[in-house]
Amino acid sequence: MKPSTATITTRFEGDGRVMTRDEAEAFGDRELVAVAPTLLATARYLSRSEADAADLVQATLEIALRRRSQLRDPARLRSWLLAIETREAFRLRRRLRALVSLDGSVLEVPAVGGPSDADLEVRMAVAKLPTRMRAAVVLHHMASLSVIETAEAMQVSENTVKTLLRLGLVRLREVLA
Amino acid sequence: MTSPTNRPAPTDDELAARLHATFVRAEALAAADPTTRDLATMALDRGGRRRLPAWSAFAVAAVAVVLVVAGVATWRAPHTPGPVAASGAIPTAVLPTVGPSIPVGPTPYPTPDVTTVYPVGSAAEAQVAASTDGAAFLVSGWLLGSDLRGCTPDPSLQAWVVSWDGCDGLWLHPEAGGGAALVVYRAPDTTPPNVDAGMALPVVILVHTHDQACLDDSCRQVPVFLYTESTGDAKPIPSATSTAPPNGLDASQAAAAARTGADTALPADGVVQSSVAGPYGAIVANGTDVATDRWVWAVTFASNLTPGTSTYQVVVDYVTGEFLELMTQAPERAHAAGPDSPVVIGGQPVHGGDDARLAIGTSANTPVLVGGWLLGTDRRLCPADGSAVPLEAAWNPCAGAWLHAAPTGGNPIALVNLAGVTIPSVPEDEAVPVILRVHTHDPSCIGDDCLLPVIESVAWTGAPTKIDLMGAPPDGISAAQADRAAADKRLVPAKRNLTTVRVTAATTLAGLEATTGTGVSGPGTTPASWVWVVVLTDGSTPARSAAFVVVNMKTGQAMVAGSSYP
Numbered sequence: 014m015k016p017s018t019a020t021i022t023t024r025f026e027g028d029g030r031v032m033t034r035d036e037a038e039a040f041g042d043r044e045l046v047a048v049a050p051t052l053l054a055t056a057r058y059l060s061r062s063e064a065d066a067a068d069l070v071q072a073t074l075e076i077a078l079r080r081r082s083q084l085r086d087p088a089r090l091r092s093w094l095l096a097i098e099t100r101e102a103f104r105l106r107r108r109l110r111a112l113v114s115l116d117g118s119v120l121e122v123p124a125v126g127g128p129s130d131a132d133l134e135v136r137m138a139v140a141k142l143p144t145r146m147r148a149a150v151v152l153h154h155m156a157s158l159s160v161i162e163t164a165e166a167m168q169v170s171e172n173t174v175k176t177l178l179r180l181g182l183v184r185l186r187e188v189l190a
Numbered sequence: 191m192t193s194p195t196n197r198p199a200p201t202d203d204e205l206a207a208r209l210h211a212t213f214v215r216a217e218a219l220a221a222a223d224p225t226t227r228d229l230a231t232m233a234l235d236r237g238g239r240r241r242l243p244a245w246s247a248f249a250v251a252a253v254a255v256v257l258v259v260a261g262v263a264t265w266r267a268p269h270t271p272g273p274v275a276a277s278g279a280i281p282t283a284v285l286p287t288v289g290p291s292i293p294v295g296p297t298p299y300p301t302p303d304v305t306t307v308y309p310v311g312s313a314a315e316a317q318v319a320a321s322t323d324g325a326a327f328l329v330s331g332w333l334l335g336s337d338l339r340g341c342t343p344d345p346s347l348q349a350w351v352v353s354w355d356g357c358d359g360l361w362l363h364p365e366a367g368g369g370a371a372l373v374v375y376r377a378p379d380t381t382p383p384n385v386d387a388g389m390a391l392p393v394v395i396l397v398h399t400h401d402q403a404c405l406d407d408s409c410r411q412v413p414v415f416l417y418t419e420s421t422g423d424a425k426p427i428p429s430a431t432s433t434a435p436p437n438g439l440d441a442s443q444a445a446a447a448a449r450t451g452a453d454t455a456l457p458a459d460g461v462v463q464s465s466v467a468g469p470y471g472a473i474v475a476n477g478t479d480v481a482t483d484r485w486v487w488a489v490t491f492a493s494n495l496t497p498g499t500s501t502y503q504v505v506v507d508y509v510t511g512e513f514l515e516l517m518t519q520a521p522e523r524a525h526a527a528g529p530d531s532p533v534v535i536g537g538q539p540v541h542g543g544d545d546a547r548l549a550i551g552t553s554a555n556t557p558v559l560v561g562g563w564l565l566g567t568d569r570r571l572c573p574a575d576g577s578a579v580p581l582e583a584a585w586n587p588c589a590g591a592w593l594h595a596a597p598t599g600g601n602p603i604a605l606v607n608l609a610g611v612t613i614p615s616v617p618e619d620e621a622v623p624v625i626l627r628v629h630t631h632d633p634s635c636i637g638d639d640c641l642l643p644v645i646e647s648v649a650w651t652g653a654p655t656k657i658d659l660m661g662a663p664p665d666g667i668s669a670a671q672a673d674r675a676a677a678d679k680r681l682v683p684a685k686r687n688l689t690t691v692r693v694t695a696a697t698t699l700a701g702l703e704a705t706t707g708t709g710v711s712g713p714g715t716t717p718a719s720w721v722w723v724v725v726l727t728d729g730s731t732p733a734r735s736a737a738f739v740v741v742n743m744k745t746g747q748a749m750v751a752g753s754s755y756p
Contacts, residue, residue, distance in 0.1 A: 054213060132215055168417070190200070
């Protein structure tokens with residue numbers, strides 16, 4: 014069962030630190046920020062590296078904060094944010110390079126507490142999908158957007174999404190079988 | 191226990207459930223990840239002000255190169271409203287003035303104004319100029335199939351436009367015969383209407399300014415394509431049939447007007463090569479900025495002062511001498527793959543170097559000929575270690591070729607070999623000049639990376655040339671020394687025990703970027719600097735993880751470490 018927004022909020026706040034008063038005030042737009050874990054999880058599938066994923070989440074949140082007054086239906090906050098993130102991912106993808114810092118290590122996943130081998134297998138399989146097919150699979154099958162919401166997020170038709178989803182499952186089945 | 195080899199294939203529902211469960215766990219990991227808090231805090235602190243990403247410096251440099259190339263290719267007069275012939279105006283009957291089904295909902299764009307359609311010309315320009323936010327509005331005009339513009343972005347715009355493939359934007363004309371166009375930029379993930387060559391298509395499109403990807407004032411007022419609202423019936427672009435107006439300029443007057451109008455864009459040594467008068471559409475090849483039946487003088491100047499450009503065609507009004515546009519033409523084509531290589535094959539020009547990149551980037555799906563050298567050393571960076579995954583193996587350039595502009599290598603073009611074309615085998619210490627026929631936008635390409643050139647055939651092969659193997663500096667360190675220099679960079683978690691040196695290769699930084707997509711720079715290095723690449727893999731799971739360390743061949747310094755982990 015997919016965790017609710019409230020659950021994620023609790024988890025987000027429960028990472029071992031106690032929020033200060035200033036931090037609490039800074040988190041005035043709680044609903045918006047509460048979706049950040051979903052955005053980061055999605056970004057890790059849409060991007061090629063942790064750095065790109067972090068850039069993508071930050072850009073998405075900043076765009077959303079600037080344009081939050083344009084959100085007409087608060088109940089659709091999650092899909093609205095994922096739509097922004099998807100479009101931003103498409104735009105950033107061409108200009109982002111797999112740059113790594115000169116003094117950096119080769120770490121790309123946490124040594125402890127990272128995804129399990131089974132989840133890594135899924136992540137690797139999804140990463141092999143072409144960009145648009147991957148976006149459709151991530152948004153619909155993983156982030157639970159409807160086909161209509163996925164089509165709106167990707168700015169393509171519903172039929173295109175259905176085709177991408179069908180081909181995506183075929184390819185994933187070949188890889189994961 | 192079921193082994194992987196006989197495990198039954200999951201059903202769609204099982205697969206979807208596994209994907210969703212994986213994502214839920216990924217969400218939970220992200221929620222517990224302090225990175226999430228940091229990102230959210232930074233976004234809130236900045237209040238929507240975008241931070242400068244690490245790639246910006248690289249992007250600015252890349253854009254500068256693109257603009258220089260584009261600027262040399264073509265320079266046009268500023269877009270000014272041209273005369274609109276009544277007979278050529280858009281038939282309003284085929285263009286709806288009310289958008290019937292523009293969706294509203296979870297979109298970052300404000301609700302569009304659907305009650306008005308602004309025709310290209312003064313109305314659309316005024317609406318664009320008056321826009322103060324991202325509110326979308328409708329504009330109408332004609333898209334012409336002859337608008338094979340190539341890469342001619344507005345040099346005054348910033349990186350975001352080019353990163354959107356701005357030169358692939360829409361040119362919306364007021365008439366089926368052309369006229370001053372409104373340039374509408376578009377994101378690569380949008381789909382504009384397709385127009386066949388020689389045809390004109392009336393369209394109504396939704397655009398907006400102040401796009402969220404625009405970060406400064408340079409691009410706030412740029413109209414950006416969102417989607418196509420409606421299209422009318424395509425019709426052939428009308429041919430120019432008008433008659434010469436009275437009191438036209440003579441050839442010498444036209445030349446003087448052209449020289450004055452072109453001003454400093456025309457080299458000082460430019461001499462008149464030819465002067466032709468007639469309807470614009472009849473005498474200017476591929477010209478569509480001016481109404482096709484407008485009478486003009488096209489004055490061609492020749493110059494020796496500007497390498498890369500041999501002739502300048504200046505177009506002025508037939509009667510007033512008003513400067514309309516200037517176009518340059520490249521000089522006689524150079525040999526792309528050495529002095530013995532042909533410059534034309536079967537009537538098709540052969541492109542090389544930056545010219546080849548431009549030809550590939552603007553070729554749509556039309557095959558082009560590109561020439562250069564295949565280097566035997568290129569195979570070193572393409573180990574069969576699982577990076578060429580089964581499903582996408584054919585799209586991996588490691589299975590194709592890298593086409594260099596010179597036998598000494600550098601800045602190669604990656605080519606994929608979907609059809610299994612037999613490519614000349616090159617010994618490691620040789621370079622072979624070749625001319626290949628390639629196309630982009632292959633039908634089998636599903637993603638949006640379809641600009642990768644696909645090899646159709648080998649059109650010509652020259653004699654191989656012996657090369658100084660890798661051209662390493664005499665005082666460069668050995669591979670073993672590079673391996674030791676890389677040792678302190680093996681900072682990998684125990685779970686990903688990447689301790690096996692799988693491949694050690696030597697290449698240039700430019701070659702590294704072309705091969706791995708990783709741009710590396712450092713003090714005292716250039717794209718031509720030679721480096722050792724030490725590749726580390728986990729022998730037990732070669733397809734899962736690989737890491738590399740780049741070591742400056744001259745100084746022995748480990749420059750960068752990266753990972754190909756997905």
